[in-house]
Amino acid sequence: MTNKQGEVVRELLRALPGLTVVDDEAAVAEKSHDTWMRSLLERRMGVEEHAGAVVRPKNKAEVSEVLVWAEASETAVVPFGLGSGVCGAVLAGRDQIVIDMGSMDRIVEVNENSLTVTVEAGMRGSTFEAELERRGYTMGHFPQSIELSTVGGWCATRASGQHSTLYGNIEDMLLGCEVVLAGGRIVRLPAVPRSATGPDLRHLFLGSEGTLGIFTELTFRIHPKPEARKGCAYSFTDLGQGVEVIREALRVGWTPSVTRLYDAREAGRNFAGVASEGESVLLLLSEGPAAKVEAEQSALQGLAKARAGKSHGGAPVESWLEHRNDVPSFESLLDQGLVVDTIEIAAAWENLVPL
Numbered sequence: 512m513t514n515k516q517g518e519v520v521r522e523l524l525r526a527l528p529g530l531t532v533v534d535d536e537a538a539v540a541e542k543s544h545d546t547w548m549r550s551l552l553e554r555r556m557g558v559e560e561h562a563g564a565v566v567r568p569k570n571k572a573e574v575s576e577v578l579v580w581a582e583a584s585e586t587a588v589v590p591f592g593l594g595s596g597v598c599g600a601v602l603a604g605r606d607q608i609v610i611d612m613g614s615m616d617r618i619v620e621v622n623e624n625s626l627t628v629t630v631e632a633g634m635r636g637s638t639f640e641a642e643l644e645r646r647g648y649t650m651g652h653f654p655q656s657i658e659l660s661t662v663g664g665w666c667a668t669r670a671s672g673q674h675s676t677l678y679g680n681i682e683d684m685l686l687g688c689e690v691v692l693a694g695g696r697i698v699r700l701p702a703v704p705r706s707a708t709g710p711d712l713r714h715l716f717l718g719s720e721g722t723l724g725i726f727t728e729l730t731f732r733i734h735p736k737p738e739a740r741k742g743c744a745y746s747f748t749d750l751g752q753g754v755e756v757i758r759e760a761l762r763v764g765w766t767p768s769v770t771r772l773y774d775a776r777e778a779g780r781n782f783a784g785v786a787s788e789g790e791s792v793l794l795l796l797s798e799g800p801a802a803k804v805e806a807e808q809s810a811l812q813g814l815a816k817a818r819a820g821k822s823h824g825g826a827p828v829e830s831w832l833e834h835r836n837d838v839p840s841f842e843s844l845l846d847q848g849l850v851v852d853t854i855e856i857a858a859a860w861e862n863l864v865p866l
């Protein structure tokens with residue numbers, strides 16, 4: 512530990528004796544990077560900088576105490592979920608501290624009447640969704656990193672999941688939240704279905720990456736687990752035809768929960784035995800009441816057929832569902848001398864195909 516790190520830890524322990532403060536080198540190193548390629552490379556090269564200390568608050572009061580201390584001591588703090596972010600946002604220097612949210616990981620309440628769940632911000636996404644499913648519900652939020660990320664991280668990064676065409680993105684699911692502001696003030700935005708009093712303050716915090724406050728508790732919309740689920744894969748010789756099928760389906764009001772179009776190169780990598788070389792592949796999955804699922808799949812089939820889509824049945828969709836979160840670790844790619852990165856884009860329909 513450097514002198515600067517030691518100083519930070521001693522000060523924290525003196526000011527907040529009840530707080531869990533971690534200063535073990537390996538544990539601090541673990542919380543000093545995310546999945547950003549550059550920080551993984553720096554880690555490998557042994558030039559990564561580590562935070563001064565990691566604190567693990569057990570509740571909002573402790574988060575608040577840390578932020579009171581941080582303001583008084585002019586120490587920068589960085590909230591940390593599970594470090595699956597890919598932009599280096601959690602990196603902290605030696606004179607800064609990391610607030611690891613991992614000890615705040617409980618479901619506070621499931622309200623089966625209003626169909627809401629209130630959860631602490633540090634709960635792992637996959638544990639959270641599994642617990643909802645055990646009780647007969649789903650939130651419908653399935654980012655590929657569901658096993659690697661927290662519910663607080665989802666809100667801080669304005670995350671999007673694989674079933675978003677039906678259930679929406681995280682900003683459509685968040686009804687209310689509790690946030691601790693710099694300086695320690697605890698603010699609660701109540702979980703109401705709608706409000707007409709001025710700008711929606713939830714949007715100040717959603718996507719703010721911890722810079723405007725630390726989420727401690729979140730209330731989300733939930734749904735009963737779908738009664739039925741059915742999918743179908745189609746291939747197209749022209750990617751544009753696949754885009755048209757999606758555009759036409761959505762504009763008349765169909766909402767296939769999973770709507771994924773792979774260009775020929777990606778289709779070749781992911782669906783080699785399904786599509787012929789040079790074809791793109793479209794996956795469409797419907798969920799909900801059985802009658803709606805049947806009607807939607809039949810309408811989608813009609814749209815795909817009209818655009819010369821070849822049907823490959825439900826097996827490719829089932830196989831995708833089973834393997835959708837299998838990603839090679841970035842570390843194993845680095846071992847092979849490969850550097851990968853990921854980028855998200857959004858565009859209006861008219862710009863999609865040229866893009």
Ligand SMILES: Cc1cc2nc3c(=O)[nH]c(=O)nc-3n(C[C@H](O)[C@H](O)[C@H](O)COP(=O)(O)OP(=O)(O)OC[C@H]3O[C@@H](n4cnc5c(N)ncnc54)[C@H](O)[C@@H]3O)c2cc1C
Pocket residue numbers: 545546589590591592593594595596597600601612632633653654655656659660661662663664665666667668669670671672673720721722724725726727838
């Ligand atoms: C393999 C892989 C697949 C991915 N797939 C998706 C995907 O499908 N969809 C998607 O949207 N993203 C995806 N991501 C990106 C990443 O998983 C998300 O950004 C995720 O929401 C981050 O959550 P986390 O808990 O790991 O946050 P971290 O990485 O720990 O932190 C991310 C940011 O949020 C802040 N933060 C964390 N917790 C809090 C809190 N309680 N209050 C305030 N700020 C906080 C941090 O300071 C940081 O700025 C993927 C990443 C990987 C590595």
